[in-house]
Amino acid sequence: xxxxxxxxxxxxxxxxxxxxxxxxxxxxxxxxxxxxxxxxxxxxxxxxxxxxxxxxxxxxxxxxxxxxxxxxxxxxxxxxxxxxxxxxxxxxxxxxxxxxxxxxxxxxxxxxxxxxxxxxxxxxxxxxxxxxxxxxxxxxxxxxxxxxxxxxxxxxxxxxxxxxxxxxxxxxxxxxxxxxxxxxxxxxxxxxxxxxxxxxxxxxxxxxxxxxxxxxxxxxxxxxxxxxxxxxxxxxxxxxxxxxxxxxxxxxxxxxxxxxxxxxxxxxxxxxxxxxxxxxxxxxxxxxxxxxxxxxxxxxxxxxxxxxxxxxxxxxxxxxxxxxxxxxxxxxxxxxxxxxxxxxxxxxxxxxxxxxxxxxxxxxxxxxx
Ligand SMILES: Nc1nc2c(ncn2[C@@H]2O[C@H](COP(=O)(O)OP(=O)(O)O)[C@@H](O)[C@H]2O)c(=O)[nH]1
Ligand SMILES: [Mg+2]
Numbered sequence: 001x002x003x004x005x006x007x008x009x010x011x012x013x014x015x016x017x018x019x020x021x022x023x024x025x026x027x028x029x030x031x032x033x034x035x036x037x038x039x040x041x042x043x044x045x046x047x048x049x050x051x052x053x054x055x056x057x058x059x060x061x062x063x064x065x066x067x068x069x070x071x072x073x074x075x076x077x078x079x080x081x082x083x084x085x086x087x088x089x090x091x092x093x094x095x096x097x098x099x100x101x102x103x104x105x106x107x108x109x110x111x112x113x114x115x116x117x118x119x120x121x122x123x124x125x126x127x128x129x130x131x132x133x134x135x136x137x138x139x140x141x142x143x144x145x146x147x148x149x150x151x152x153x154x155x156x157x158x159x160x161x162x163x164x165x166x167x168x169x170x171x172x173x174x175x176x177x178x179x180x181x182x183x184x185x186x187x188x189x190x191x192x193x194x195x196x197x198x199x200x201x202x203x204x205x206x207x208x209x210x211x212x213x214x215x216x217x218x219x220x221x222x223x224x225x226x227x228x229x230x231x232x233x234x235x236x237x238x239x240x241x242x243x244x245x246x247x248x249x250x251x252x253x254x255x256x257x258x259x260x261x262x263x264x265x266x267x268x269x270x271x272x273x274x275x276x277x278x279x280x281x282x283x284x285x286x287x288x289x290x291x292x293x294x295x296x297x298x299x300x301x302x303x304x305x306x307x308x309x310x311x312x313x314x315x316x317x318x319x320x321x322x323x324x325x326x327x328x329x330x331x332x333x334x335x336x337x338x339x340x341x342x343x344x345x346x347x348x349x350x351x352x353x354x355x356x357x358x359x360x361x362x363x364x365x366x367x368x369x
Contacts, residue, residue: 011034029228039233040233062103062114064292066115069117077118080117084282101138103116106283108283108284139166140237143239146241147243149245151245151251151270152247152250168239172238175223177219178217180218182216187204193220242268244268244269293316310325321356332367336349337363338363
């Protein structure tokens with residue numbers, strides 16, 4: 001009996017020996033679904049034998065959001081961390097300076113953004129090379145990935161592939177597909193729109209190859225084979241990614257534009273971690289990405305505290321703010337008054353469902369006990 005690894009190897013060989021075209025799409029999809037299934041089993045076995053979580057650097061989440069610095073050795077990640085946060089991560093003109101994940105905190109507009117300096121993520125990290133597995137585990141838990149590239153050597157393809165193979169999806173949402181297990185009836189595929197990148201038959205074959213016998217698959221998005229695999233595997237994390245193009249102090253005119261042109265999919269800033277050039281622009285970009293807003297609280301009958309805002313996720317409501325202040329605030333809630341851009345007029349009376357805006361002033365009125 002072949003081991004799981006051998007079975008995966010065999011399926012991968014079959015895929016690479018299969019011509020890729022419309023006619024073989026379904027077959028390849030099926031093989032990939034089988035690999036996904038086997039990989040999931042292998043992962044389960046590995047974590048079970050290690051008694052739970054992959055050990056390594058477990059970094060406590062701190063602040064309002066976490067940013068992971070990802071880039072090849074010597075591109076300037078540690079220098080950038082020091083520049084952004086004042087943390088002390090060893091800087092060296094040689095590879096593999098950073099052996100452990102070093103956290104620092106960037107305070108910007110009152111938001112506290114935790115930044116993790118990762119050991120240089122290298123080729124085959126997803127297969128456990130170097131400290132790869134641990135680095136990936138830390139990256140998976142980040143809210144934002146900040147790619148750091150050297151302007152003289154801006155290639156990212158290896159790193160992108162490593163992250164992709166580690167079930168990390170960048171600047172993408174989870175596909176809008178639902179699989180519901182049924183008692184009978186086989187596999188039913190129900191698209192709610194016209195599918196142009198994958199056939200219903202391929203979806204059915206893949207779901208079956210993954211091990212479902214009876215299931216309804218509702219597809220609300222024009223997905224491709226890779227996205228269907230993401231749905232089946234179910235372990236993908238979806239993370240925002242932006243880019244810092246470093247060592248701009250040494251660049252020639254026009255060079256930054258060239259590198260930016262290589263990566264239209266990422267918002268980027270050209271910086272110099274060594275001189276501090278455009279570091280404020282990078283802070284602003286990170287702040288925009290974490291999508292937090294500032295809420296100033298006004299105790300009833302008093303002035304609002306305009307010094308220390310509450311930092312909350314954009315889209316949060318008055319009810320969410322109540323919960324942050326105190327567990328019992330929701331129960332005791334009567335109404336709130338709001339000043340700022342979310343209010344129709346200053347001091348508007350609102351309920352718990354009212355969605356707040358950046359820099360709103362909120363006064364929450366609670367029942368007397
Ligand atoms: N000229 C220049 N050198 C830099 C810059 N950022 C980092 N370096 C240098 O590049 C080398 C590697 O930096 P380091 O931060 O250790 O890179 P890491 O391996 O990605 O953490 C060090 O010698 C740094 O002084 C920069 O913006 N400009
Ligand atoms: Mg370093």
